[in-house]
Amino acid sequence: MKPTTVPTLVVPKNPVERRIFIKLQLELRGLSFAAIARQRGVARVTVSKTAAGAPSAPLQAALAEAIEMPVEVVFPERFDRNGRRVTPVRSRQDSRYASGAHGQSAEAA
Known part of the structure; x- marks a missing residue:
């Protein structure tokens, strides 16, 4: 009998x-x-928006856990190449994300 392979799920990048x-x-x-x-004690629409990419570390973790996948795989844009979470920040240069805690820019972190 031929061994069966389990398909690998690919999470779409499009929100x-x-x-x-x-x-x-x-x-x-x-x-x-x-x-x-x-x-989680939040509105359904908040969870829906988070699934589409709105930043919420706790909800992203909850969604990933619920679908039994690593949060880094489900929301890869929220992590740097070393697996550290990046924090969304707003800046004058329109930088979307910076590595580091509490919204610090990559230079300040």
């Missing part, structure tokens, strides 16, 4: 497609954005 991917993965596990929202 809309990623949101749909996460939603479907939750449904396969009997969960929903509303269930995650109730568990």
Whole structure:
């Protein structure tokens, strides 16, 4: 008998497609954005926006855990190449993300 291979799931990078991917993965596990929202005490729309990429470290971790995938795989844009979480910041130079804590820029971190 030929060994079967398990397909590797690829998380879409497009925010809309990623949101749909996460939603479907939750449904396969009997969960929903509303269930995650109730568990975390937030609005369902907040969970939905987080699935699409809105920054929320706790909700991103909860979503990744719920679909049994590493948060770095589900939200790779939130981590640097060393696996450290990057913090979204707003700056005059329109820098979207910086490595470091508390919104410090990469130079200040």
